[in-house]
Amino acid sequence: MAIVLLATLSSCSTPRQLNLPFNPSDTSLNTPYSETEPYFTSGRYLTFVSDRSGTPDIYLYDVQERRLVELPRLNSVDSVATHPRISDDGRYLVFAGNRQGKTDVYLYDRQMRVLKNLTQSLNADVRYPSISADGNTIAFESNAQGKWDIFLYDRSGQPLELPESSSKSAS
Amino acid sequence: MATPSTTTPVILTISPTFRHSVTDPTTAMNVWHRLLRRIGYLVGIISLMVSLTACDPSSSSLTASPLNSAYTDEQPAISGSGRYVSFVSNREGRRQLLLYDLQEQALVNLPRLNRRSTIAESPSISNNARYIVYVTSDRGRPEIELYDRITQVPRVLTTGFRGWVRNPTISPDGRYVAFESDQRGQWDIQIFDRGANVELDLLENQPLVDNQT
Numbered sequence: 001m002a003i004v005l006l007a008t009l010s011s012c013s014t015p016r017q018l019n020l021p022f023n024p025s026d027t028s029l030n031t032p033y034s035e036t037e038p039y040f041t042s043g044r045y046l047t048f049v050s051d052r053s054g055t056p057d058i059y060l061y062d063v064q065e066r067r068l069v070e071l072p073r074l075n076s077v078d079s080v081a082t083h084p085r086i087s088d089d090g091r092y093l094v095f096a097g098n099r100q101g102k103t104d105v106y107l108y109d110r111q112m113r114v115l116k117n118l119t120q121s122l123n124a125d126v127r128y129p130s131i132s133a134d135g136n137t138i139a140f141e142s143n144a145q146g147k148w149d150i151f152l153y154d155r156s157g158q159p160l161e162l163p164e165s166s167s168k169s170a171s
Numbered sequence: 172m173a174t175p176s177t178t179t180p181v182i183l184t185i186s187p188t189f190r191h192s193v194t195d196p197t198t199a200m201n202v203w204h205r206l207l208r209r210i211g212y213l214v215g216i217i218s219l220m221v222s223l224t225a226c227d228p229s230s231s232s233l234t235a236s237p238l239n240s241a242y243t244d245e246q247p248a249i250s251g252s253g254r255y256v257s258f259v260s261n262r263e264g265r266r267q268l269l270l271y272d273l274q275e276q277a278l279v280n281l282p283r284l285n286r287r288s289t290i291a292e293s294p295s296i297s298n299n300a301r302y303i304v305y306v307t308s309d310r311g312r313p314e315i316e317l318y319d320r321i322t323q324v325p326r327v328l329t330t331g332f333r334g335w336v337r338n339p340t341i342s343p344d345g346r347y348v349a350f351e352s353d354q355r356g357q358w359d360i361q362i363f364d365r366g367a368n369v370e371l372d373l374l375e376n377q378p379l380v381d382n383q384t
Contacts, residue, residue: 015363030359042344133251148245163276
């Protein structure tokens with residue numbers, strides 16, 4: 001009870017804000033354009049979406065070194081990228097990418113510089129991908145069953161068996 | 172129950188053996204003292220148990236359930252460990268933020284997180300889902316809240332923060348909360364640092380123990 005009371009009382013304070021760069025440069029974290037959907041690993045990698053190049057693209061910022069990290073072959077002019085998440089070591093990056101009207105979950109391997117469509121065989125809309133710290137499990141939602149449901153895939157794009165008592169399966 | 176005419180009704184109901192000693196006033200006083208002491212011990216033990224229950228993560232229980240329901244289940248966020256998924260669901264006739272334990276195949280109870288007066292959206296969880304951040308709007312504007320499964324208390328992080336906020340995410344270790352704010356008249360990224368003294372939710376930490384019901 002005492003802990004509950006203390007936790008309630010401590011709710012009055014606002015946490016300290018990190019001093020993040022803001023300037024018109026393309027290499028800044030925040031710019032006069034929109035920077036949205038941030039995800040920060042434990043102290044180093046910050047991935048987010050920005051439309052500074054004209055269309056929403058994925059960016060990666062190294063907060064320790066205070067610089068943007070190159071992501072070769074990840075963004076393309078004919079796609080819109082949203083909701084990036086990254087594994088804790090900064091190697092695997094997932095996001096929802098829309099190309100030619102179809103949205104899929106993409107996995108980008110920074111080490112191999114390879115982009116893979118994990119949901120190519122899933123004929124449905126997908127949203128909100130996220131990835132475990134080791135990069136082995138990807139969760140997202142899809143309307144493949146006619147409503148929004150949660151799906152789990154492994155890194156190779158294989159559906160994982162879901163705890164189900166009744167009807168639906170990810171496969 | 173003892174009759175109203177009995178001088179020591181409580182003693183008589185607790186232990187029939189005391190009935191033989193109430194005729195001696197001195198003995199009766201001793202019995203009273205012993206009884207009061209026992210009641211004191213009992214109250215102390217009960218208070219201690221209540222306090223421990225409030226702090227003990229094992230008091231949060233699991234409810235066996237499928238991950239997906241017949242209703243909308245959306246905005247999933249998987250924990251760093253890969254064991255937990257937080258999401259927003261329309262099951263059971265209301266919109267709730269839920270936490271699912273994939274290993275136990277059960278929902279983890281989150282006391283005091285979902286409230287009738289607001290909807291919790293955009294969840295994000297730390298490595299072992301000790302910390303959950305999300306957006307609520309109790310007072311008519313979005314606020315970022317942090318829920319700790321140890322204390323089972325939601326805490327507003329954006330009290331006094333100027334501007335609109337949305338899309339919060341917590342770092343896997345639970346120390347940082349990144350979010351969008353419109354303080355400059357456009358969406359920019361901000362990060363709260365909860366401080367070096369915060370209890371981190373590290374992958375090597377033991378997951379919180381939950382009881383299945």
